[in-house]
Amino acid sequence: MATTTKKDPVFVVVQLSGGNDFMNTVIPYTNPLYYDNRTFLNIPEEDVLPLDSTLGWHPEMGPFKELYDRGMVAIVQGIGYPDSNRSHFRGMDIWHTCTPDEVSTIGWLGNTIEQLDPTGENPLTGINFGVGLPKAMTKAGVPVTSVSNLDNYGLMSGITAEDQKDEALQIFKNMYGQAVGTGPVMDYLSRTGNDVLTGADIIKVAPERYESTVEYADSPIGKSLRDVARVHTADLGTRIFYTQQGGYDTHANQLPTQPGLFKDLARAVNDFFADLEEHDADDNVIMLIFSEFGRRIADNGSGTDHGSGGGAFLVGKPVDGGLYCEYPSLERDRWAKGEDLEHTIDYRGIYGTVLEQWLGLEAAPIVQGTFEQINPFKTN
Amino acid sequence: MGSNDLALKAHLLRRAGFGASRGELEEIAKNGYEEIVEDLIHPERFEDLDEDYIRRYNPELSYHDGFQNHAGRWIWRMINTKRPLEEKMALFWHHVFATAYYKSEHVPTLIAQIETFRNNGLSNIKKVLNDLAKDPAMNYWLDNCENHSDQPNENWGRELLELFSMGVGNYSEDDIKNASRAFTGWTFEQPHPLYPFGHFASSFIFDEDDHDGSEKTFLGKTGNFNGEDIVEIICEQPATAKFICRHLYTFFVEDEPQVHTWSIEEPRNPEAIDEMIKVFMETDGDIRSILRFVFNSDFFKDAWYKKVKNPTELVAGTIKLTGMYDVIPKEGEALGTLYGSASVMGQALMNPPTVEGWHTGSEWIDGGTLNERVNFAVNQFDDVSTPGFKDILSRLGDQVKSDDLVGRCLDLIGPIEVGNETHAALSSYADAVGDLDLSTDQARTENAVKIARMIQLIVSTREYQFA
Amino acid sequence: MALAHELLRSGFPYYMTLGQRRVTSNPVDIGFGKENVYVLTKGGLGTEVRVINWEDENLGVLGGTDLFQWPAALLVDSEENLIVSDEAKHTVVTMDKDGNHLETWGVKGDGEGELDRPSGMSFDSEGNIVLSDTMNNRVQRFTRSGEHLQTIGVGDLDSPWGVAVDQLDNVYVVDWKNDRIVKYSRDGDLVMTLGSSGSGKGEFNRPSSVAVDNHGDIYVCDRQNNRVQLFNKEGKYIQSFHGNASLSKSGQTYILANAVTLRLRAMSDVEKTQLLDVPMTIRVDDDFRLFITDFGNHRIQIYKKDAIELSQDQIAPEMRNPILFTT
Structure with a gap:
């Protein structure tokens, strides 16, 4: 529909909540130290899906490996930051705000969205799929949209009969019509109510317009990424998508838990890129998959506990696949806090990489400093 | 606005508490205003809540992680406390x-x-x-x-x-x-x-x-x-x-x-x-x-419409009107849901954003949170079998004239007053549904949904966003 | 089988602790197979049956919220089928030991055989189920397949919870809101009541569960007083269990893998960690072991009775008054 010659770059974030165990995601399967420390929770060498002679994928990451083998996955090894905070909430906060030393209420993507759409013209520039807006996307005055159910988004969504819902929305519109002189807060409510109506009208076209032969595997992350695809292919000007998959806090029962999570994740990501390819909509999309921290080097007999350094992935057609940065050392004298993987690249450098090399924005004001970047994109 | 005695007492209960169902309001309003104030500032005059049933049916309250359940219990207390x-x-x-x-x-x-x-x-x-x-x-x-x-x-x-x-x-x-x-x-x-x-x-x-x-x-x-x-x-x-x-x-x-x-x-x-x-x-x-x-x-x-409800007030106050989350929990009711509802509106109890607390007033409202506020309130009246809605229905008597519907409903869920635009829009709905017969079980069943829709519209108003 | 005339109560020492958070999270009841231990859990960390063994190894989960929403009690029969009562769906669900669903019965209502929040369960000597029908303020006896046999306790009870059946088929009911235990004969006649509100000996604060062992000793889970009380068959108070847990095997393994946890444990008051925190259900077995689901602490505390059975000729006759002069 749009007549632009060059498509704007789009950035999708997938947050793995709970702290993913990177050591059992990309596994140092030939390193004896791995088996020494993971006496209980190791993936036997014969089950690992090798990606080279020292590292291999978790057996349930097959569909992800397929993307890797096609050169679409950059593995960012050892991502983290100094003196990692092991609290989920605070740890996630730090990733969301780029301020490890102080609590902030401004998200890095909130800042990014503001840069991409300074006047806040399009409330769909940034969209979160899930319940409640992640802090990463919040900034006072920057409109972003949070969608828990794309097929039924907007006001009065609880009213199921379509005609009755339309009737209720019409009355709502009248009630929120500009009232003269009833005070600034009433006026503000009117404006906001009308903005919400407009946003819902725009986003409604996405499910209406979408057709695909790709059948996503039935999982929450699959559903979320399908929603991302539906909105992206509808060309509504969305530049930042955010969604998450929970359940990575595997203190116990990691052996039965993690494979299920990986199975859902790997399938969903694979389906998503297949879907974009089918719509010829994959040239301008990259995805970052991250988690708030890695887990402890030694297992605890059932699971692993909150750690420091972990790993992240950049995925997409424009990505120059391969291994980036250094896998954290398993040698005991190089453990962070005496028990964790030490980070080898600061996450703010990866954000900076995406901001500058992908979105074309100046990174320093957003990530609050200058950090080492990588070069994970194909050069044309 | 202080002329209507019942409305003034409802205002007091919304500010000093979390509002009241009509039955509760009428009971409390038997006392004079100053006496109600004395009762409010002397909570020890009233029995503490019976937590036996929620502690039995929400076992999460008996282990100390998952703050969301405990925050939910707090909202449950706001709803039920005397x-x-x-x-x-x-x-x-x-x-x-x-x-x-x-x-x-x-x-x-x-x-x-x-x-x-x-x-x-x-x-x-x-x-x-x-x-x-x-x-x-x-x-x-x-x-x-x-x-x-x-x-x-x-x-x-x-x-x-x-x-x-x-x-x-x-x-x-x-x-x-x-x-x-x-x-x-x-x-x-x-x-x-x-x-x-x-x-x-x-x-x-x-x-x-x-x-x-x-x-x-x-x-x-x-x-x-x-x-x-x-x-x-x-x-x-x-x-x-x-x-x-x-x-x-x-x-x-x-x-x-x-x-x-x-x-x-x-x-x-x-x-x-x-x-x-x-x-x-x-x-x-x-x-x-x-x-x-x-x-x-x-x-x-005189301070009507001078304060935007915080999300907790909106959630607790709306649930009080429905009679859900009672002293004996309904099957499957989870306290964490109460926390979650206020949280998506921007107030995660026991987990404020910073030591400076929440920004209040009109800063509670943005596109996302208004969407959540309206949908939450609307959804509470989707079910016409809640005790609170059934009570409202029974108080409407055998028949409601179309002309009276807006006024009666505003009275029963407040009393609250609304501006002219709001009133006109609500009246357009009342006109469309006409006079409502509530005299037989069958008629009540048929027309309950229409009354519920009127209440859903009222709790969607701008005015309802104010405490 | 006749009950022992009297007991020389040597003691009732702490035996062992099973489970830990995220394995036996929020346990509400416990049952035993030939080799496995089944722990029914209810709450935010998992509503399911956790299977462990006596080595405290985690063997996975059975059931889940598609089968039951507010599970209250668990019975394991001789074929190792698992029976769970559900207070949200008003049903009793049976599955086999692999978690395959076999049967569900129960309809909400207040008529005969209908249920309103079925909670405590116990087998009688014939393998029927004695079931606490909480909101109907009664206890009902059913066959395994849900056929109504008997109604007990009408008019006596307020929101009953746990139930137990002794060797002689007497039925003990936790009269939850009345802070007492009510004992009924097989035919449903009231035989005895035990306890009153409070926190002293023989007093209860919203008790949740009752168990009776093969000596006729009565155990009451005094939930909101965070203890279990033991009474003899006549209802005389014997002793209380406040908790004496040590680390479970899985807990030891966990802590040993965590340097900071090790340090913090070294800095903290260990006595607190031994105590019961809102115990939910108690069960006793034929070896006179007492199992307490220590709900708030995500574990099972186990005690074992050390007692010698006495015949009538071994012990002096009962005395009417106490004496100070003893040799």
Whole structure:
């Protein structure tokens, strides 16, 4: 529909909540130290899906490996930051705000969205799929949209009969019509109510317009990424998508838990890129998959506990696949806090990489400093 | 607006509590206004809640992680308590002394802190601040456990003055340093960690060996001050009186500018604040006395539509109208849902964004949160079998004339008043449905949905967003 | 089988602790197979049946919220089928030991055989199920397949919870809101009541569960007093269990893998960690072991009775008054 010659770059974030165990995601399967420390929770060498002679994928990451083998996955090894905070909430906060030393209420993507759409013209520039807006996307005055159910988004969504819902929305519109002189807060409510109506009208076209032969595997992350695809292919000007998959806090029962999570994740990501390819909509999309921290080097007999350094992935057609940065050392004298993987690249450098090399924005004001970047994109 | 007695009492119950169902309102309204105020400020006159059933059916309340369930229990208490101001004061102090889960992830101390606010909320400022200074959740939140005699940490000392009592501009950096030294050695007992058996409680410890007992000068006074002495001096300051009174005013009467601007923004109603300060100084900061004065004042009685409901008020107040989340929980009802509803509207109880608490007033509202507020309220009236809706239906009698429908419904869920545009839009719906027969079971069943839709529209209004 | 005339009560020492958070999270009841231990859990960390063994190894989960929403009690029969009562769906669900669903019965209502929040369960000597029908304030006896046999306790009870059946088929009911235990004969006649409100000996604060062992000793889970009380068959108070847990095997392994946890444990008060925190259900077995689901602490505390059975000729006859002079 749009007549632009060059498509704007789009950035999708997938947050793995709970702290993913990177050591059992990309596994140092030939390193004896791995088996020494993971006496209980190791993936036997014969089950690992090798990606080279020292590292291999978790057996349930097959569909992800397929993307890797096609050169679409950059593995960012050892991502983290100094003196990692092991609290989920605070740890996630730090990733969301780029301020490890102080609590902030401004998200890095909130800042990014503001840069991409300074006047806040399009409330769909940034969209979160899930319940409640992640802090990463919040900034006072920057409109972003949070969608828990794309097929039924907007006001009065609880009213199921379509005609009755339309009737209720019409009355709502009248009630929120500009009232003269009833005070600034009433006026503000009117404006906001009308903005919400407009946003819902725009986003409604996405499910209406979408057709695909790709059948996503039935999982929450699959559903979320399908929603991302539906909105992206509808060309509504969305530049930042955010969604998450929970359940990575595997203190116990990691052996039965993690494979299920990986199975859902790997399938969903694979389906998503297949879907974009089918719509010829994959040239301008990259995805970052991250988690708030890695887990402890030694297992605890059932699971692993909150750690420091972990790993992240950049995925997409424009990505120059391969291994980036250094896998954290398993040698005991190089453990962070005496028990964790030490980070080898600061996450703010990866954000900076995406901001500058992908979105074309100046990174320093957003990530609050200058950090080492990588070069994970194909050069044309 | 004070002309309608019942409406005025409903206003009082929304502000001093979380609103009331019609039945509850009529029961309370048998008393005169001033008597209701006395009942509100004396919660001990009423039985505490029976928590047996929610503790039986929500076992999450019996282990101390998952703060969301405990925050949900708090909202459940707001809905069911006969002592609404007790819970409202706990919420008030939680706004002022905002302590979040995300730093400690230690739920027993967070629960204990709210319980402290519940118990001392209506006492006096000195007790409130002393209890706060000894509260393990606050102690850890603001790093006083790292405030050592040989290595002071000023975080607590600073925020005590800036955010919890006096406000910026009323003390020096030296005062902060000296106050902090007075709180050295105020720490807490190490609780056993979360694994393998869950969280355990903690309690305040005064470690004399880690306390700097030497001389300090604070706000012009000199002595070998301990923490209690600092609180004592703080409570004598007019700045403290003004700061706490502004907090009470913005929470109970009218949205003030955001707290961080108070050093440059004067109160919206300086006369009211001055009168409150007078009561504060006369009673040594007795919260109960100040609130008695506020609730009986004309500025309070006239303060309609001057305060945006915080999400907790919206959730608790709406549920009170439906009769759900009762003393005996309905099958499958989960308390965490109550927390979640307020959380997506921007108020995650027990997990405020920063030590500065929530930005209130119109800042509660943006596109996303308005969407959540409206949909939440609408969804509560989707079910025509809730006890609250059935009660409303029965009060409408055998028939409702189309012309009366808006007025009757506004009356029954408030009474609230709405502006002309709103009224016109609601009336257009009433016109469309016509006169409603409620005289037979069949007619009631048929027309219940139409009444419910009218209520759904009312709880979607701009006016409903105000406390 | 006749009950022993009297007991020389040598003691009732702590035996062992099983489970930990995230494995036996929020346990509400416990049952035993030939080799496995089945722990029914209810709450935010998992509503399911956790299977462990006596080595405290985690063997996975059975059931889940598709089968039951507010599970209250668990019975394991001789074929190792698992029976769970559900207070949200008003049903009793049976599955086999692999978690395959076999049967569900129960309809909400207040008629005969209908249920309103079925909670405590116990087998009688014939393998029928005695079931606490909480909101109907009664106890009902059903066959395994849900056929109504008997109604007990009408008019006596307020929101009953746990139930137990002794060797002689007497039925013991936790009269929850009345803070007492009510004992009925097989035919449903009231035989005895035990306890009153409070926190002293023989007093209860919203008790949740009752068990009776093969000596006729009565155990009451005094939930909101965080203890279990033991009474003899006549209802005389014997002793209380406040908790004496040590680390479970899995807990030890966990802590040993965590340097900071090790340090914090070294800094903290260990006594607190031994105590019961809102115990939910108690069960006793034929070896006189007492199992307490220590709900708030995500574990099972086990005690074992050490007692010698006495015949009538071994012990002096009962005395009417106490004496000070003893040799």
